Amino acid sequence: MRxxxxxxxxxALLAAPMGVAAQELPSTPPPIPAPKPFKVPASxxxxxxxxxxxxxxxYGVVPKAVVSLQTYTGSINEGPDTWLAGLTLDMMxxxxxxxxxxxxxxxxxxxxxxxxxxxxxTTSAVSINVLSDRTTDAIGLVADVAQRPGFPExxxxxxxxxxxxxxxxxxxxxxxxxxxxxxxAYYGTDHPYGxxxxxxxxxxAYDAGKLKAWHxxxxxxxxxxxYIAGRFDAATVKAAVEKAFGGWAAGPERALIPxxxxxxxxxxxxxxxxxxxxxxxxxxxxxxxxxxGDIPTRVMxxxxxxxxxxxxxxxxxxxxxxxxxxxxxxALLPTNAVWTFNADVxxxxxxxxxxxxxxxxxxxxATPPGDEEAAGMRQYMAGLFVIQNSTxxxxxxxxxxxxxxxxxxxxxxxxxxxxxxxxxxxxSEAAKRLPLDKMTLVVVGDLKVITPQLQALPELKGVEFxxxxxx
Amino acid sequence: xxxxxWVTALALAGAAVPLGLVASPAAAQSAPxxxxxxxxxxxxxxGLRVVLAKDTLSPTVTVxxxxxxxxxxxxxxxxGFAHLFEHLLFQGSKNAPKGVHISTIxxxxxxxxxxxxxxxxxxxxxxxxxxxxxMLWLEADRMSAPVINDEVLKNQxxxxxxxxxxxxxxxxxxxxxxxxLPMLANTNWYNSHNFYGELKEIEAATVEDAKQFFDSFYKPxxxxxxxxxxxxxxxxxxxxxxYYGWMPKAPPVKLPDISEPRQTAEKYRARTDKLAPKPGWxxxxxxxxxxxxxxxxxxxxxxxxxxGQDSRLYRKLVAETGIAGEVGGGINFPLGNMFNYQGPMLxxxxxxxxxxxxxxxxxxxxxxxxxxxRTRKVTPEELARARTKMRSSxxxxxxxxxxxxxxxxxxVYALFDNDPNKVNTLEDGFAKVTPELIQKxxxxxxxxxxxxxxxxxxxxxxxxxxxxQQGGK
Numbered sequence: 001m002r003x004x005x006x007x008x009x010x011x012a013l014l015a016a017p018m019g020v021a022a023q024e025l026p027s028t029p030p031p032i033p034a035p036k037p038f039k040v041p042a043s044x045x046x047x048x049x050x051x052x053x054x055x056x057x058x059y060g061v062v063p064k065a066v067v068s069l070q071t072y073t074g075s076i077n078e079g080p081d082t083w084l085a086g087l088t089l090d091m092m093x094x095x096x097x098x099x100x101x102x103x104x105x106x107x108x109x110x111x112x113x114x115x116x117x118x119x120x121x122t123t124s125a126v127s128i129n130v131l132s133d134r135t136t137d138a139i140g141l142v143a144d145v146a147q148r149p150g151f152p153e154x155x156x157x158x159x160x161x162x163x164x165x166x167x168x169x170x171x172x173x174x175x176x177x178x179x180x181x182x183x184x185a186y187y188g189t190d191h192p193y194g195x196x197x198x199x200x201x202x203x204x205a206y207d208a209g210k211l212k213a214w215h216x217x218x219x220x221x222x223x224x225x226x227y228i229a230g231r232f233d234a235a236t237v238k239a240a241v242e243k244a245f246g247g248w249a250a251g252p253e254r255a256l257i258p259x260x261x262x263x264x265x266x267x268x269x270x271x272x273x274x275x276x277x278x279x280x281x282x283x284x285x286x287x288x289x290x291x292x293g294d295i296p297t298r299v300m301x302x303x304x305x306x307x308x309x310x311x312x313x314x315x316x317x318x319x320x321x322x323x324x325x326x327x328x329x330x331a332l333l334p335t336n337a338v339w340t341f342n343a344d345v346x347x348x349x350x351x352x353x354x355x356x357x358x359x360x361x362x363x364x365x366a367t368p369p370g371d372e373e374a375a376g377m378r379q380y381m382a383g384l385f386v387i388q389n390s391t392x393x394x395x396x397x398x399x400x401x402x403x404x405x406x407x408x409x410x411x412x413x414x415x416x417x418x419x420x421x422x423x424x425x426x427x428s429e430a431a432k433r434l435p436l437d438k439m440t441l442v443v444v445g446d447l448k449v450i451t452p453q454l455q456a457l458p459e460l461k462g463v464e465f466x467x468x469x470x471x
Numbered sequence: 472x473x474x475x476x477w478v479t480a481l482a483l484a485g486a487a488v489p490l491g492l493v494a495s496p497a498a499a500q501s502a503p504x505x506x507x508x509x510x511x512x513x514x515x516x517x518g519l520r521v522v523l524a525k526d527t528l529s530p531t532v533t534v535x536x537x538x539x540x541x542x543x544x545x546x547x548x549x550x551g552f553a554h555l556f557e558h559l560l561f562q563g564s565k566n567a568p569k570g571v572h573i574s575t576i577x578x579x580x581x582x583x584x585x586x587x588x589x590x591x592x593x594x595x596x597x598x599x600x601x602x603x604x605x606m607l608w609l610e611a612d613r614m615s616a617p618v619i620n621d622e623v624l625k626n627q628x629x630x631x632x633x634x635x636x637x638x639x640x641x642x643x644x645x646x647x648x649x650x651x652l653p654m655l656a657n658t659n660w661y662n663s664h665n666f667y668g669e670l671k672e673i674e675a676a677t678v679e680d681a682k683q684f685f686d687s688f689y690k691p692x693x694x695x696x697x698x699x700x701x702x703x704x705x706x707x708x709x710x711x712x713x714y715y716g717w718m719p720k721a722p723p724v725k726l727p728d729i730s731e732p733r734q735t736a737e738k739y740r741a742r743t744d745k746l747a748p749k750p751g752w753x754x755x756x757x758x759x760x761x762x763x764x765x766x767x768x769x770x771x772x773x774x775x776x777x778x779g780q781d782s783r784l785y786r787k788l789v790a791e792t793g794i795a796g797e798v799g800g801g802i803n804f805p806l807g808n809m810f811n812y813q814g815p816m817l818x819x820x821x822x823x824x825x826x827x828x829x830x831x832x833x834x835x836x837x838x839x840x841x842x843x844x845r846t847r848k849v850t851p852e853e854l855a856r857a858r859t860k861m862r863s864s865x866x867x868x869x870x871x872x873x874x875x876x877x878x879x880x881x882x883v884y885a886l887f888d889n890d891p892n893k894v895n896t897l898e899d900g901f902a903k904v905t906p907e908l909i910q911k912x913x914x915x916x917x918x919x920x921x922x923x924x925x926x927x928x929x930x931x932x933x934x935x936x937x938x939x940q941q942g943g944k
Contacts, residue, residue, distance in 0.1 A: 023717055025611050027566050032579055035599040036530035036701075060528065062506070062866050093780070101790060105780035109856050112863030114779045131863055155790075162789075162796030165825060168748040172643040276636045309577040314570065321629020325637055344637040346629070376578030383531075383580015387597050387873055390529040394872060 035379075038386045040412045041395060044234075050250045052221035054241055055399055057229035059392045064112070065135040065230035066392045068127035069142050070400045072225075072254040073218040074120045075192045081206070081214075082198035085119040087163060088211045092126070093117055094155040097144035101155065104145065111138050115145060121193060122256065122334055123404050129393065135232045136240035143244035146224070149215060151208045160203070167197070171471065174272060174279040174344070174444045180470045181268050182281045182442040186261050186338070193259060193336075197471045220251010225403055229392035259336045261285060264438040265463045267454070270470065271447040277323075278350040278445030279342070282357065284434045286330050286337040289405040293430060294332075295415075297339065299422045300430035301330050303377040304364055305341050311360045312341070320356070322349040334405055339434060347446055351453030354441075358459045364431040368424040377427075382416045505898060506866065510881065511704055512891050517720040518692025521711050522881045522891045524699040526874075531581075532700035533874040534606045535595035536614065537882040539695075540688035542587050542666035543729055543814065549676055551668015554587040555631050556684050560594065561585065562623035564609075565616035569623065572609050579605070582873070587666075588806055590813045591886060597873035600701035604710050610696070611714040614689065619681045628674055635667055643746040647927050648753035648821045649805055655740050656755045656923035661729045662815050690721035695885040697878040731757060731815040738923040745930035752833055753821035753925045756916055758802055761813060762888070767900040768912040769818060770809050773801055774857035775849065775909075776840065777820045778864070781856070783840045784820060792836050795822035808868060810897075811879055813887040818916075823927075830926065838919070845913040848906040861901050869894075 043057040078084045093115055094101040108115045111134035116127045126146050130138040170176040180196045187194030226245065228237055264284075287293030305312040305328030316322045326343040345353040368374070388394050389412070402411050436459050443450065447467065454460055510524040542553040563569035576583045581598030594613070598606055639645040650665055657663035696715065698707055734757055744751075759765035777784045777800035788795045800820025802809035824833065868876040885891045915921075 025566065025608070025615060025714060025717065029566065029575075029608050030604040032575075032602045032605050035580065035601045038530060060870075062870055064863065064866050064870070102781070102786060105785075106856070109779050109781040109860055112859050129863075129867070131859065131866075158790075158793035161793060161825065165749055165796055165823060169643060169823060172746050172748050174641055272641075276640045277633065279641075307577055308583070309570075309574045317630055318570070318626065321626045322633070324630050324634035344633065344641065346633055346636065372578075376574065379580040380577045381580075383599050384582065386529055386580070386599065387531055387582060390531065391870060391872055 035383070038416060040389070043395075043399060045409075048221065048242065048246055050221035050246065050248055052245055052248065053225040053403075054238075055225065055227045055403075056232075056234055056237065057227065057392065057395050057399065058231070058234065059229055059395060060231060063132035063231055064129060064392070065132050065138070065228060065232045066127065066129045066396050067135065067138045067142050068125055068227045068396050068400070069146050070225050070227065070404070071124050071126075071146070071219055072122060072223040072404065074122050074124045075195075076122045076257060077218050077255060078192050078214075080195070081202070081210075082192075082195045083163065083203055084206060084210065084214055085124060085218075087160065087203075087206055088214050089117040089119040089124055089126075090159055090163070091151050091156065091211055092145050092149040092215070094159065095150035095152040097148040098150075099144065104141070107137070107141055110134075111141070113138065115141065117145075123400070132231045135228070135230075135237060139226075139228070139237070139240045140244050142226075143248075146219060147245075147248050151211045151215075153208045156208055156211075160206070163203070164200070174275065174277070175342075177270050177272075177470045178279045178281040178342070178442045178444045181270055181444075181468055182283055182440060185266050185268050185442070185468075186283055186440050187259060188262055191257065191259055193333075199471075217252065221245065221248040222250045223252065223254050224248075225400065227396040227400055229396045256334055261336070262440075264440045266440045267460055267463050267465050268440075268442045269447055269451070269454075269465055269467045270442070270444040271467065272444050273446055273448070275444070275446045276347060277344045278347055278443050278450055279344050280350075280354065281442040282341040283440040284339045284438065286332075286339040286433065287430075288335070288337050289332040290407045290411075293433065294337075295418045296422045296426040296430045297433070298330055299377055299381050299419060300364070300427045301328055301339060302381055303369060303373065303427060304328060304360060304431065305357075306330075307377070307380055309376075309380075311364070312357055315356050315360060316343070316345070316353050320349070320352075322346055322353045332401075332405055347449055350443065350445060350450040351456055354454070354457055354459075358436055358457075361431060361434050361436060364428060365434070366428075368428040371424065374424040374427055378420050378422055381419045385415055385419070506869070506895065508869065508877070508881070508894050510891060511708070512885065513708070515691065515712065515716055517716070517718050518690075519715050519718070520695045520885045520889065521708075522695065522697045522885050523702060523704055523707055524697070524877065524881060525702050525704060526700055528700075530600050530701050531597055531873075532600045532603045532606070532698060532702055533595060533597045533878050534603070534610060535593055535697040535878040535882055536610050537591045537593045537695045537697070537886050538689055539590070539693040539724060539886055540592055541590040543589050543661045544688075544726060545666070546680065546684075547660065549672055549680060550665050551631070551635075551673045552676055552680065552684065553592060554666070554668065555627065555673055555676055556681060557585050557587045557592050557594075558627040558631055559619050559623060559681055560613055560617055562627060563618045564612040565618065566612045567609055568618070572613065575605060575609065576602075588811065589803070589816070591811070591883065593879070593882065595875065595878060597875070603698070603702065603707070607698075607710050607714045611718075614691065614694065614715070615718055617685065619678055619685070621678055624676065624678055624681065628676065631668070631673055632670055635670060635673070639667060643748065644744055644751060644927060645746070647742075647744065647751060648755070648819065648925055651740075651742070651925050652753055652755045652819055652821075652923060653817060655738055655925050656734070656757065656817055657731055657815060659729060659731055659815070661727060662731060688724055690724070691715060691718050692721055693724045695882045697882045697885070699874045699878050699881070729814045733757075734921045734923075737919050739926075740924075741926045741928055743928045743930045747927055747929045749823045749929055750826055751821060751823045751927035752830070753819060754837065755817035755819035755923050755925075756921050758816050758818045759912065759916060761809075761816070764900075764903065764908060765912045765916070766809075768904045768908045769802065769916060770861060771854065771857040771901060771904050772844065772909060772913060772917075773809070773818055774860045774864075775853060776844070777801065778860055783844070784837070787836055787840045788822060794824050794828050794833055794836060798822045810868075811883040813883075826929065834924075841913075841917050845910065845917055847910075849909050851906065854904070854906060854909065858901055858904075862898060865897060
């Protein structure tokens with residue numbers, strides 16, 4: 001094929017002449033040269049006198065800014081009062097600093113945002129994403145809601161009814177059932193992580209006094225870190241932060257509870273008669289964030305099940321068509337990490353799907369991946385990091401995750417080189433931390449059809465099948 | 472719909488990121504900046520429309536190919552076919568056999584996906600910018616010579632069958648309201664069939680069907696190519712000409728009539744969902760034609776009625792009456808936004824509620840909100856707030872992980888309007904909306920006789936009312 005290559009330096013005109021005389025696509029793919037380096041956006045962190053940390057991340061050109069207050073509390077500090085943190089955070093939007101819920105919502109909307117509250121396991125957030133010229137107002141609103149919630153009794157019954165309705169719906173979703181069962185089995189019911197659902201009587205008894213007391217005991221400057229990312233004037237923002245948060249009481253230090261996961265093997269079954277699919281959750285302990293095994297485990301995960309070109313996905317989706325939605329992931333919490341595989345597979349293919357999953361795990365344990373596949377996965381993880389950290393909101397999440405997990409300040413800068421440095425052997429070593437004889441497995445499905453399939457699996461021989469119910 | 476989203480969703484909705492945007496410096500507390508997406512637009516002699524948008528935010532590029540074929544237009548005995556075909560296009564092409572396309576992107580450090588919507592099917596990837604030329608070559612190979620045979624068809628019928636099972640058959644509420652509501656509200660088959668597909672029809676598709684579908688709709692003249700991010704305009708244009716310019720010009724696509732008559736009577740349907748524990752209530756209204764002044768007004772009406780906790784329906788249904796815990800809704804909800812479709816469309820909203828709230832009470836509460844907007848002019852303050860929310864939401868659409876929202880907006884304005892620069896005039900369109908136009912639009916489009924109500928009776932909790940029709944399955 002003879003082609004005229006258009007000059008690459010020609011000024012681009014809107015109607016450039018065709019520089020092509022080919023009749024078909026060149027069959028040889030063009031090369032992929034080395035990627036450009038990725039520079040982690042700069043950020044500045046400082047501490048207020050009361051111990052609250054502040055991180056500013058100037059980023060981008062769109063006139064918007066994210067203001068996110070992350071407080072190190074959540075279900076971890078609930079004791080036996082499951083869902084108390086979630087209900088408390090939700091109620092904080094219902095009135096604060098003398099404002100009604102309607103006034104709060106209207107103020108937020110006038111800034112171009114909506115107030116988002118979220119109670120996690122160890123971190124809870126009050127966040128808003130606004131137009132740049134309203135950044136200082138947004139800081140004030142977040143401060144009011146975080147520091148001075150009113151917990152109006154008049155709204156409580158309604159908000160609790162919403163939670164109950166959400167719970168009822170969640171309990172009809174197989175994914176929710178699987179997650180609740182696996183969490184309970186793995187962490188045990190004596191740890192907040194394992195107590196995923198309250199009883200109706202227990203939840204019904206939470207009153208405004210209880211919410212107020214929990215907020216007072218768990219919210220404060222020392223446990224909090226404010227992140228502001230986007231376009232804003234740093235000097236104006238710093239003054240607004242001091243004014244809004246400088247007077248906040250220091251409050252308690254962060255309190256974590258060590259976990260003591262139950263070692264497998266455990267096999268738990270939930271019956272869903274007539275279900276067209278089985279929902280599978282497979283869990284193993286993983287190396288903690290920042291430990292030597294952390295980054296190799298992430299690369300291993302991408303290769304095994306965590307990416308679209310992973311071995312498990314290519315096998316049970318792209319080759320066999322058993323499932324649409326296979327996936328695996330590493331979840332990192334302070335003091336704890338787990339690797340999870342999940343999939344919704346056609347009922348008749350439940351046993352065969354697990355056979356393939358176990359086979360892929362064993363193969364990776366036995367033999368390090370070849371250079372091409374391993375290099376591809378290292379590059380995938382490095383590239384994904386660049387893609388995921390190119391928005392203000394994502395940068396807030398990444399930095400907040402780094403800080404919450406106690407990772408060093410230069411963790412972002414070191415992530416790409418560390419990922420590219422993982423060896424093929426380390427990938428295989430990481431897979432060895434998924435010992436099949438220690439698995440925790442949950443399957444939600446039509447038990448009369450799938451139990452015989454599971455009994456036929458050699459990996460499950462001799463393991464007691466426990467049929468459980470959720471709640 | 473092609474695959475699970477591998478790019479982690481952000482916990483913070485739509486953080487502000489400048490993607491291909493130049494905004495006048497927005498120092499804090501200054502006058503609001505106006506958005507301007509910088510771009511180049513040209514059309515190849517074979518009809519392929521190309522949008523290039525350069526930015527310097529991160530060393531990545533986003534490549535999207537949008538074909539002017541959505542799930543409205545699929546063969547009558549083959550519901551779900553447009554979506555099944557989208558899956559087939561990930562299964563290999565002449566110079567990139569099965570698996571190569573996906574592993575090339577992954578190994579370069581990128582992600583990919585595709586989706587099927589009302590009026591387009593898109594395929595996109597986000598990659599480090601060094602991989603741009605390879606991506607253009609891969610997409611050209613897929614545009615010109617996909618490999619579709621019995622083996623990949625059978626495999627993807629299994630995958631798509633599982634997709635329908637996980638999202639519909641094994642889920643409470645299943646097709647409600649996102650498929651049920653358009654099926655009820657529309658009369659033209661193209662707008663009123665189950666576009667996710669009946670399992671038996673998905674399983675009946677043949678390789679011949681796929682070849683015919685490809686020949687009908689997959690051609691340069693029915694496609695838009697968007698490249699956004701870390702690019703050089705001239706070099707990118709040269710690559711596009713090299714890899715796409717050789718493709719012959721095909722006869723234009725013939726699309727059927729998808730118009731809907733003006734609705735003149737309210738419609739109502741109920742069905743029992745055997746997995747749903749709580750009743751559900753949804754309503755949809757036909758909206759003004761895309762791009763008209765009334766359509767801009769409808770966009771602001773959507774902001775005032777259902778977007779955010781300050782919206783009127785939220786205040787009434789959630790905060791004041793406690794009927795619902797949340798209300799979700801919008802134009803082209805939940806599969807898209809008010810910009811990315813071309814044809815008849817609904818503005819809709821839905822919520823679940825407890826069984827002790829009667830449908831009469833619910834309808835009265837909804838009507839109180841809707842009728843107030845139809846009969847009383849909105850205040851300038853409320854209209855300004857709606858515009859602020861719209862601007863902010865537009866920035867968030869354009870912004871976002873991987874520039875996916877940006878390329879979507881550019882692509883649909885190239886595909887449906889042949890003018891991606893219209894993206895830069897959207898704010899002006901909303902600025903022109905007056906309280907009078909809001910009222911006029913509400914009068915015509917929020918008529919009860921332009922409404923379809925679709926309710927769910929919970930299968931586990933109570934039997935359906937005797938009068939209820941069974942629909943949607």
